[in-house]
Amino acid sequence: MSTHQTRTEPAAAVAPGRTPTSLTQGTGGLTKGGIGESTLRPDGILKVTGEFAYSSDLWHEDMLWGYTLRSTVAHATIASIDTSEALATSGVYAVLTYDDLPTEVKHYGLEIRDTPVLAHGKVRHHGEPVALVAADHPETARRAAAKIRVEYEDLPVVTDEASATGPGAVLVHEGRDDHHSGHVPHPNIVHRQPIVRGDAAAAAARADVVVTGDYVFGMQDQAFLGPESGLAVPAEDGGVDLYVATQWLHSDLRQIAPVLGLPEKKVRMTLSGVGGAFGGREDLSMQIHGCLLALRTGKPVKIVYNRFESFFGHVHRHPATLHYEHGATRDGKLTHVRCRIVLDGGAYASASPAVVGNAASLSIGPYVVEDVDIEAIALYTNNPPCGAMRGFGAVQACFAYEAQMDRVAAELGMDPVEFRQINAMEQGTVMPTGQVVDSPAPVAELLRRVKARPLPPERQWETTEGADVRALPGGLSNTTHGEGVVRGVGYAVGIKNVGFSEGFDDYSTARVRMEVVGGEAVATVHTAMAEVGQGGVTVHAQIARSELGVTQVTIAPADTQVGSAGSTSASRQTYMTGGAVKNTCEAVREKVLDIGRRRFGTYHPAWATAELLLENGRVVTDGGEALADLADVLDGEVVDLELEFRHRPTQAFDLRTGQGNGHVQYSFAAHRAVVEVDTELGLVKVVELACAQDVGKALNPLSVVGQIQGGTTQGLGVAVMEEIVVDPVTAKVRNPSFTDYLIPTILDTPTIPVDVLELADAHAPYGLRGVGEAPTLSATPAVLAAIRQATGLELNRTPVRPEHLTGS
Amino acid sequence: MDFLRPASWQEALAAKAEHPSAVPIAGGTDVMVEINFDHRRPAYLLDLNRVGELAEWETAGDIVRLGASVPYTRIMEHLRRELPGLALAAHTVASPQIRNRGGVGGNLGTASPAGDAHPALLAGGGEVEAVSVRGTRMIPIDDFYLGVKRNALAPDELIRAVHLRKATGPQQFSKVGTRNAMVIAVCAFGIALHPDRRTVRTGIGSAAPTPIRATAAEEFLTAALDEGGLWDNGKPVPPAVARQFADLVAAAANPIDDVRGTASYRRHALAVMARRTLGWTWEQYRGEQQEERNQPCA
The missing domain is CATH 3.30.365.10 (Aldehyde oxidase/xanthine dehydrogenase, molybdopterin binding domain)
Structure with a gap:
């Protein structure tokens, strides 16, 4: 077993009191614990008993606490910053603003270095870091930050495509010179990726039915439980040791070192206990800030965001508006797809360019369509920055194309699963990008499996002693004893790429x-x-x-x-x-x-x-x-x-046609959702959310099922409750807390039967296929389809709120 | 921030008299959230956890004297028969951990329109026992809520208990939230039949600046039940009466649009909950009447 130091032990002179430790795992038997077995997590017991040291538990003798002052407005010029009163506060060791940054490198970013370490001259979104304080107590740091006087002069707010690219639009970033700036049609568009293959216009003429739809996908948060946190310890060699919860140490390092003016070898990073990520830790949060304060004060500095700040401390899933046109012949063959996907990237680029590439290349789903005309863009706006989140551009598209597939099937009078199976891709199918899918793609089989599963019994809430409200919409809130409750069943399937794409040296x-x-x-x-x-x-x-x-x-x-x-x-x-x-x-x-x-x-x-x-x-x-x-x-x-x-090298997508072998591997999952809707109150109970997924090879079957159930639940969340609400006038976040940003509780989480297929991909180690994201895609449209069936409503927006179902 | 820890009720009252701005804290499930979010920084916190009698209840005649700190879990477990509406409301409070800590005194002290206990307290009827070094006064629950997060307590008063009438008829509580557990009310509704007085009382949560009763709806329904002789003849409530009652409940509300829901949805949902809970309580009442009639004469 591993050993863990605790707070009660005296800390060593240099090493932090609670640091990551080695996890030694023995199995005590012969040939046990190899691949294919459901060995248990080495940190599992530590986590469920509260013993695991998360990054927020880091501690160092004599350490200071850092605090980040953030903008209270979404778009404004900073007329002045007065830190004198904060600096004069007893217990405060340092107050830093943009002017204190030590080198000429004052920005960072995953792909485009457009994000200021601290705001310079203007702020571009609500909650942007403006100043830093280090003090001997977190409360002292917080109070001192409140004494920093920042004068803002409001600027017009860019909030959507109309205000971003319409006549006279205010530029979120002036003087862009990044590698996408040359090909985008407007400076408020981060990146644009068209994909054109075949002749969609000619194919449309052959269609017996054409269905168009407009869809809206709300802003989802990763809602990881461990807030952003870390500890920076200045070293004798002038460098810094940084203990932090992140998703990619070396990517952080590349962005941190130049801002500090240190060679990478003098910024020694160690991963600390991470409490979930889901994409939200790909971008930097406190990393540079903590190091700056540590190097300035010569003391270890810990920064921990609270839950409120965490909502401003990481990027979210891109909200999207999507326009689709599908055509099909009477016999159920898709003729063409035309679509346009507009992703709101918010104030800084983050992962937007790659999200655009994914949304475009996966925009029609796991179907065979030879004639397509696709466009995806990401906007710069003054909304909260958006970037990586589980499913990464494919989630938004799947919500829209699966709604379309149901509608086309209805137009044709066909069963929605059969219609999907007729058009399902398989090994050998050519993607809209021209890439040939060269490993198993059992899309029709996955659908068959979820459909063949027996349905959960009706009216499970009925007991001899009356209604069991826990099994009804509303749960213990006791809103129905069966009145108004209608069942619906819906299906969806999705396609997600695995690994980094578009020519990235991964x-x-x-x-x-x-x-x-x-x-x-x-x-x-x-x-x-x-x-x-x-x-x-x-x-x-x-x-x-x-x-x-x-x-x-x-x-x-x-x-x-x-x-x-x-x-x-x-x-x-x-x-x-x-x-x-x-x-x-x-x-x-x-x-x-x-x-x-x-x-x-x-x-x-x-x-x-x-x-x-x-x-x-x-x-x-x-x-x-x-x-x-x-x-x-x-x-x-x-x-x-x-x-x-x-992995095998990939290619960039052509900027005009979108052609290229852009992806490494594809993964597929299908869901069947069974919901019960209180149609009078607009409340939803998801009764069952069955999933079938091909994983190539399950190295650890227990972990695989856990991933699928977790991804399914995250997809359910954005179907019925999860949304960051941004005020359309001020671009300020209205619900930055778990009080009003709701994620599913165990009472909202249905039975999730999982059917795991293992069809090996010959190109991958052990034949395995990445698991984590695919279930997040199809869960959402399956739930929406089920609610549509129960209510007969169109429901072109997710998440669905009660008032959308009652019309009030 | 000073932390006052009185060892007894008398010490607590003295401390509150000396520091009227002190914020009482018991379970801390509300106060600590406010402090953690930096919404308030009181100069004094008055910790009532050493005052054991606040976590006790007693019954005398037709009254339950419920200590301010009796946790919701205990209400659910032990007072289901006496206070069925409040027990149902207690079920909907946050999570099991919070129900183990939080009590009705906190809901009343905060007086948020979204407090889950309020609709049940209003429907059941009762009085708040407010105590200071000056003495004790009983504040009728109908007069307790003055404005958004404002109540009728004087600065030197603490809530000792609530005096609640034991149920004499069926009670129900319904709450709409956008998930199936651990959710702040979008709106909530409580109803209590009082066959002994042949009245019906109601409570509305999260749909006005304060928790309120739907008095016009109550008066209408009370009259309709009387007129039809329904208390005695055990007939169902006519659908038109139920609809009218529901509409009057919705009309009593004065909701707003906010991040949790729209005003028009709140009115709509209140009407649905009013109609349903009236149906549940009246059917239960009829069933009980039927059983009584079927009892052989002693």
């Missing part, structure tokens, strides 16, 4: 060490992979056991002392860093076998002739004959390798 690094400890061969896996809850720490140990035949595997803390693992996003970590661990383990195995051949090769001919494996602490032949104990082979030697792993 790689992961793994360092694996094998040695003998206490007479037993053991392995240590060291990567920079951010464990955000997805279970990489479990899977890496399983891979090492399978590849190296050891029982005990130690997962070293993730840090920047090893090469990049890429981002924990895009459903990519098991594929990529898992692939890197497999790849490095294979190289380590060869080294170990070389040592074995050197030492024992003369004793048995199999050393030279047979395929050799490492199993149960021994070298064995593929026939199962044991040749030597690994402990004897290694003896005193240590094998220690660090290698990079890459």
